[in-house]
Every structure is written in C-alpha cells, then in structure tokens.
Amino acid sequence: MRFVKATNDACWREAQRYLVGGVNSPVRSFRAVGGRPFFADRGAGAYLWDVEGNRYLDYVCSWGALILGHRPPAVLKAAEEALGRGTTFGTPTRWETALAKEVAQAVPSMEQVRFVSSGTEAVMSGIRLARAATGRRKILKFDGAYHGHLDALLTQAGSGMATLGVPASEGVPPHLTQDTITVPFNDLKAVAQAIDRYGRELACVLAEPILANIGVIPPAPGFLRALRRMTRQNRILLIFDEVITGFRVAYGGAQGLYQVRPDLTILGKVIGGGFPIGAYGGSRRLMRLIAPSGPVYQAGTLAGHPVTMVAGWATLQLLKRPGTYERLEHRGRELRRGLIREGRRARVPVKVHQVGGLLSLFFTEEEVRTGLEARGADSRRYARYFRGMLDRGIYLPPSPFEGWFVSTAHGARELKETLEAHEAVIEGIA
Numbered sequence: 086m087r088f089v090k091a092t093n094d095a096c097w098r099e100a101q102r103y104l105v106g107g108v109n110s111p112v113r114s115f116r117a118v119g120g121r122p123f124f125a126d127r128g129a130g131a132y133l134w135d136v137e138g139n140r141y142l143d144y145v146c147s148w149g150a151l152i153l154g155h156r157p158p159a160v161l162k163a164a165e166e167a168l169g170r171g172t173t174f175g176t177p178t179r180w181e182t183a184l185a186k187e188v189a190q191a192v193p194s195m196e197q198v199r200f201v202s203s204g205t206e207a208v209m210s211g212i213r214l215a216r217a218a219t220g221r222r223k224i225l226k227f228d229g230a231y232h233g234h235l236d237a238l239l240t241q242a243g244s245g246m247a248t249l250g251v252p253a254s255e256g257v258p259p260h261l262t263q264d265t266i267t268v269p270f271n272d273l274k275a276v277a278q279a280i281d282r283y284g285r286e287l288a289c290v291l292a293e294p295i296l297a298n299i300g301v302i303p304p305a306p307g308f309l310r311a312l313r314r315m316t317r318q319n320r321i322l323l324i325f326d327e328v329i330t331g332f333r334v335a336y337g338g339a340q341g342l343y344q345v346r347p348d349l350t351i352l353g354k355v356i357g358g359g360f361p362i363g364a365y366g367g368s369r370r371l372m373r374l375i376a377p378s379g380p381v382y383q384a385g386t387l388a389g390h391p392v393t394m395v396a397g398w399a400t401l402q403l404l405k406r407p408g409t410y411e412r413l414e415h416r417g418r419e420l421r422r423g424l425i426r427e428g429r430r431a432r433v434p435v436k437v438h439q440v441g442g443l444l445s446l447f448f449t450e451e452e453v454r455t456g457l458e459a460r461g462a463d464s465r466r467y468a469r470y471f472r473g474m475l476d477r478g479i480y481l482p483p484s485p486f487e488g489w490f491v492s493t494a495h496g497a498r499e500l501k502e503t504l505e506a507h508e509a510v511i512e513g514i515a
C-alpha cells in the first residue's frame with residue numbers, strides 16, 4: 086500500500102469513519118488523556134516517527150512487546166529470512182520447537198509449552214486446563230490485574246475483601262463471571278479468607294506477579310511465596326500471568342526474580358519479537374492434559390506462526406547475552422531516581438515504581454500497594470503531564486494505568502532527554 090502525505094488530524098478523521106473509535110484496541114484512542122493519537126509511520130531504536138515526521142522517544146514500545154526497541158537488525162533479518170520461505174504452513178516447523186526449548190530453558194517451571202496467537206487466548210486456555218486438572222470451577226484473581234478480555238475475567242472491582250464477579254462489560258452474562266473471585270493485591274488476609282470460604286471449589290489463583298496494568302505495583306516481600314504455599318496446601322493451581330513480566334524483569338521472568346515456581350505460566354508480548362503471540366506452559370504432567378495428548382481441547386490455525394517463532398527466538402538470543410537485564414535495571418533505576426528528584430524539587434508528590442525496564446509514575450503522596458490505591462492517584466494530573474511530555478517529544482503511555490517500558494535501545498542520551506522534559510513539564514503542573 087502506498088500512502089500520500091497526510092496529517093495526523095486527517096488520518097484520525099478517516100480512521101474514525103471505518104474503525105470503531107478510530108482504533109483496534111481502546112487504550113490507543115487517548116481517551117484517558119484527551120486529544121487524539123498520532124499515527125505511527127516508522128520506528129528505529131527508542132524512537133518513533135508519526136506521519137507528519139515528528140519524532141517521539143517511545144516509552145510504550147508496543148505495550149512492552151518491543152524490549153529491543155524498534156527494528157532490531159538481527160530480529161528483522163531473521164524474520165525476513167523466515168518470510169522468504171513462506172508465511173504459514175499448517176504443519177510443524179522446527180522453529181516452534183526452537184522457541185519452546187528456549188522458553189523452557191529460561192523458565193524451568195515451563196517444561197512444555199503451547200503457543201497461541203494472543204495473551205488473552207493463552208489465559209483462557211490456561212484456565213481451562215486448570216479447571217480440567219482440578220475438577221473445580223472457581224478462579225481467584227486480584228483487583229487491578231488485567232488478563233486479557235475473556236468473559237470470565239471481565240469483572241468489576243469491588244471494595245469488599247473478596248468480591249464475587251459482577252460483569253464489568255456489557256455483553257458478558259453474569260453466569261460467566263460468577264465463578265470469578267477478586268481480592269485486593271498484596272493482601273494475604275483476603276486471600277486466606279477467600280481460600281477458607283471457597284478453597285475446595287478453587288481451580289486456580291491467577292496472578293500477575295507484578296501488577297503492570299494499573300500502573301506498576303510490585304509484590305510485597307513474601308507475598309508470592311505465601312501464595313505458593315497457600316495454593317499448594319489447598320491443591321489449587323498457581324498461575325502466573327507473565328505476559329508483561331516474562332523476559333522483561335529478568336530472563337526467567339518474575340518467577341525467576343522472586344524465586345517462586347507457579348504451576349502454569351502465561352507468556353506473550355516480548356516472546357513474539359513484535360508479532361502476535363501468546364503461550365502457556367507448565368509441567369509435562371499438567372500439559373499432557375491438552376489435546377492431542379489429553380482431553381482438554383485447544384487449537385489455533387496460525388498458532389506457532391513461523392515468522393513469529395523466528396522473530397521471538399532471535400529476540401531471546403539477544404536478550405540472553407550477559408548484562409542485558411543489568412543494563413535495563415540500571416537504566417530503569419536512573420529514570421526512577423530522576424523522576425522522583427524533579428518531582429520533589431517541583432513539590433509535586435510522585436510515587437515511582439520500577440522493576441528492571443518496567444516502571445510507572447503515580448501522582449500521589451500515598452503508598453500504592455493495591456488496585457484501589459492506584460485508582461486513588463491523580464489521573465487528571467497524569468493527563469496534563471502526558472500531554473506536556475508529548476509536546477516535548479516523549480511518548481508515555483496514554484493512560485495513568487499502563488506501565489512505561491524501557492527498551493535496550495534507551496540509552497544515556499534518551500534518559501537525559503526524558504528527564505529534561507520531565508523537569509520542565511512537572512514544574513508546569515505544580
């Protein structure tokens with residue numbers, strides 16, 4: 086397709102005619118921050134250009150998928166070679182095994198892997214497997230977590246200790262959410278109460294080991310370990326949704342970082358090298374319940390897509406080189422310190438949470454340990470901050486509840502550029 090020169094405004098008008106709300110995923114619409122999105126034209130490293138030729142330093146990085154930044158040459162080359170052999174074959178390829186092996190070696194709890202086409206699909210399949218393995222129906226999840234848009238998980242966050250699922254979206258019949266129980270993150274008492282009450286009906290506890298879809302909220306010390314203990318004692322499967330944290334906070338994901346081994350793991354984003362992907366995996370004993378080995382049906386026409394497999398594999402080759410995660414952690418920490426320092430100077434209260442190249446900023450003086458506390462931060466101030474940063478060419482997530490993603494292409498220069506903009510913008514919103 087060839088495009089004539091266009092403005093963002095013209096693209097946005099046209100998009101709204103033919104695409105619902107002008108987008109294919111709601112958060113891209115900038116509703117949470119006001120204004121209209123810009124239309125991407127190309128990316129390189131830590132930067133993104135729009136159709137008008139404006140350059141942005143990109144902290145969205147396709148919602149965390151682009152941990153190497155835009156167009157890493159080795160990944161592009163591998164994907165192009167794969168494309169040269171064909172797009173899809175519908176029969177096994179060696180590349181599926183290669184990526185699965187790489188994942189299994191990095192994440193020891195995943196002895197076997199099944200690839201699917203999105204994180205949502207992987208979560209849905211993981212829950213089906215957990216229900217089959219335990220013969221139980223209920224799911225425990227945490228307020229503030231996001232696990233994709235499957236019906237059973239689109240539940241409203243309540244303020245009680247354990248909320249039974251009420252649909253958070255029209256079109257979800259209540260009977261599909263009534264087996265979903267939601268408790269506050271980092272609240273072991275609430276988990277214990279829910280297990281007391283529903284223990285023998287619970288198939289799984291589903292957790293983002295670090296909340297990363299309500300801003301970033303790390304687990305309190307010992308929280309994940311306690312979840313592991315409590316689930317094991319009650320024969321409940323522990324599922325870590327590491328779609329964001331997998332290969333992001335450490336090569337072995339959050340489970341490697343915190344040394345807690347779940348029964349099932351969900352992956353996505355980073356492992357696709359910029360192409361659509363999801364994956365779930367666990368011990369051979371569990372995974373053999375999946376078809377064709379076992380009775381749990383799950384399939385996908387384009388699952389394990391050859392180009393995705395190769396791009397994912399090439400991405401992991403680069404990520405596993407020594408020093409990668411130390412550099413991401415260093416960069417993330419410097420960024421966090423700078424953001425806090427300037428916030429203090431401007432007397433604007435900020436809380437910054439960061440684990441490796443995953444970070445977010447809350448405009449609040451209070452501690453942020455739960456979804457409820459995250460929603461208590463000042464979203465309007467974030468919107469003003471976002472627009473100020475965007476005016477200075479820094480593209481932050483267009484919502485106060487999304488994480489910032491630092492890629493390996495974000496270097497000292499990019500950090501300096503960010504903190505200079507931050508200093509100016511935060512003074513303006515004091």
Ligand SMILES: *Cc1c(COP(=O)(O)O)cnc(C)c1O
Nearest residue numbers: 203204205231232233326328329
């Ligand atoms: C993005 C995300 C998903 C959903 O993945 P999709 O590929 O968008 O379907 C699931 N869980 C978490 C933690 C995510 O961040």
